[in-house]
Amino acid sequence: MKLQVTGLLVLLMIVTGASQSQTDLLSKLGAGISVTIGGDFIVTGTFPAVPGEKLDQFITRIHLEAKQNLLSSMPAELLLMKKKELIAEVPLRNIRFIRSDKSEQIIDLLKFRNTGDLSLNPQLRNDDVIIFPPLDIERNFFLITGAVNKPGTYQYVDGDKLSDAIAIALGINKAYDNVNEAEISRLDFNGNNEEIIKVKIADDFLLKRGDRIRVGSGETQRKNFTIIVAGEVQFAGEFPVSKNSTTLYDVIKRSVLRETADLKAVRIVRSELLPPYFLTREYGLADDPEFKENLTDLLNIYADYEVTKLMRLSNLNDRDTVFFGMETRFQHLIGGTKVDLSANLEDAKEFIVRDGDLVIIPEKARHVQMLGYIKKPGALVHKEGKDYRYYIELAGGLGEYAIEDEIMVIKGGTQEWLSPVEQNVEIEPGDIIYIPRELNRSFAWQVSEVAGYFGIIGNIATLILLLTQFGK
Numbered sequence: 432m433k434l435q436v437t438g439l440l441v442l443l444m445i446v447t448g449a450s451q452s453q454t455d456l457l458s459k460l461g462a463g464i465s466v467t468i469g470g471d472f473i474v475t476g477t478f479p480a481v482p483g484e485k486l487d488q489f490i491t492r493i494h495l496e497a498k499q500n501l502l503s504s505m506p507a508e509l510l511l512m513k514k515k516e517l518i519a520e521v522p523l524r525n526i527r528f529i530r531s532d533k534s535e536q537i538i539d540l541l542k543f544r545n546t547g548d549l550s551l552n553p554q555l556r557n558d559d560v561i562i563f564p565p566l567d568i569e570r571n572f573f574l575i576t577g578a579v580n581k582p583g584t585y586q587y588v589d590g591d592k593l594s595d596a597i598a599i600a601l602g603i604n605k606a607y608d609n610v611n612e613a614e615i616s617r618l619d620f621n622g623n624n625e626e627i628i629k630v631k632i633a634d635d636f637l638l639k640r641g642d643r644i645r646v647g648s649g650e651t652q653r654k655n656f657t658i659i660v661a662g663e664v665q666f667a668g669e670f671p672v673s674k675n676s677t678t679l680y681d682v683i684k685r686s687v688l689r690e691t692a693d694l695k696a697v698r699i700v701r702s703e704l705l706p707p708y709f710l711t712r713e714y715g716l717a718d719d720p721e722f723k724e725n726l727t728d729l730l731n732i733y734a735d736y737e738v739t740k741l742m743r744l745s746n747l748n749d750r751d752t753v754f755f756g757m758e759t760r761f762q763h764l765i766g767g768t769k770v771d772l773s774a775n776l777e778d779a780k781e782f783i784v785r786d787g788d789l790v791i792i793p794e795k796a797r798h799v800q801m802l803g804y805i806k807k808p809g810a811l812v813h814k815e816g817k818d819y820r821y822y823i824e825l826a827g828g829l830g831e832y833a834i835e836d837e838i839m840v841i842k843g844g845t846q847e848w849l850s851p852v853e854q855n856v857e858i859e860p861g862d863i864i865y866i867p868r869e870l871n872r873s874f875a876w877q878v879s880e881v882a883g884y885f886g887i888i889g890n891i892a893t894l895i896l897l898l899t900q901f902g903k
Contacts, residue, residue: 522566524542606653694792804866
């Protein structure tokens with residue numbers, strides 16, 4: 432009966448993974464095995480294991496248990512001293528695996544994990560010994576980039592060939608075409624002289640420590656280039672485009688304009704200029720807050736840089752500098768290109784869209800906006816041929832302190848400020864009629880202003896008196 436229970440327990444542990452308490456129980460039942468770990472590992476010594484347990488499973492379990500024991504039993508001040516051991520990587524290559532009969536095998540668990548070669552992950556037996564080599568990834572490495580599935584820096588082992596590096600990097604990436612060559616950058620011992628070695632992949636070139644490998648002749652450009660179209664189109668959302676040949680005309684034709692689309696103010700906004708959450712807030716489209724987390728700060732820095740660069744050789748006075756800076760920041764922060772296609776849609780062929788761009792097709796304006804010191808501010812339906820007085824009357828008339836002769840019309844298309852009092856200004860859909868107001872000054876403010884004037888007059892009188900005295 433004891434033998435049957437022990438057999439079932441061993442089978443269960445092999446399937447589910449044994450814990451320390453379970454392996455201790457097996458030892459008490461006389462059914463466990465002992466395996467010794469030495470070398471550069473988080474903990475060394477002899478440990479119980481389950482018969483038939485695989486090497487990778489065993490060292491992963493021992494490594495995790497050792498870290499948990501350190502974290503749970505060690506005071507905080509000692510944990511800092513053991514920080515190196517807690518975060519150190521396990522050397523998964525060039526592991527010496529010694530059987531009780533003294534036979535020895537060199538194990539490459541990294542290659543096993545990346546290729547699934549079961550011969551590199553043997554079953555454990557009683558009295559097996561596992562010796563881990565020192566891990567010095569800063570000097571004992573190779574780097575592989577380019578047309579591989581998992582570029583990175585890996586532990587180098589004497590005898591590594593190009594095929595080993597490619598296998599550890601999960602093989603050739605099938606997104607690349609005709610990958611037959613690799614380029615190896617090799618430094619001398621002092622790190623000053625670089626040798627560039629071009630090899631055929633089929634030749635399986637022998638590597639050295641510190642080799643930096645680039646597989647393939649160049650980065651594939653067959654990528655998921657997309658833009659977003661929003662606004663007055665029948666098919667809004669994401670559209671696939673080429674890297675640098677898809678035109679705005681192609682996009683408009685594919686997205687199909689609605690009758691309400693306003694082709695006077697089509698805008699292309701470059702992806703790097705979109706503020707965080709813009710797509711979500713304005714168009715209900717998915718945005719990536721993590722990617723654009725610090726974009727606002729970056730945009731401000733970029734805009735300040737552009738302002739400084741443009742003003743460096745200018746001779747602007749203080750007032751013009753403020754205005755110029757405001758205009759330049761506006762251009763860079765709002766970004767994009769405004770395009771008037773109302774006359775000829777074919778003009779859209781002159782504009783190339785790029786990956787990540789946002790194309791906005793606005794709705795035709797149908798209203799005139801009343802802003803400022805008016806009794807009923809807001810939007811009014813546009814009436815062809817009506818002047819600004821019509822809209823003021825429709826909005827309930829001017830407020831008590833409105834400055835009638837300073838009323839301005841802000842044109843919706845150009846944002847130009849025009850005075851309808853001084854010239855005949857046609858009111859168009861999208862225009863804004865702005866009514867300024869007189870400032871209501873307090874008595875104290877008026878007293879201070881008068882005092883200021885008298886102070887100036889007094890200073891002038893004193894100056895004249897002094898000049899008169901000196902002239903005598």
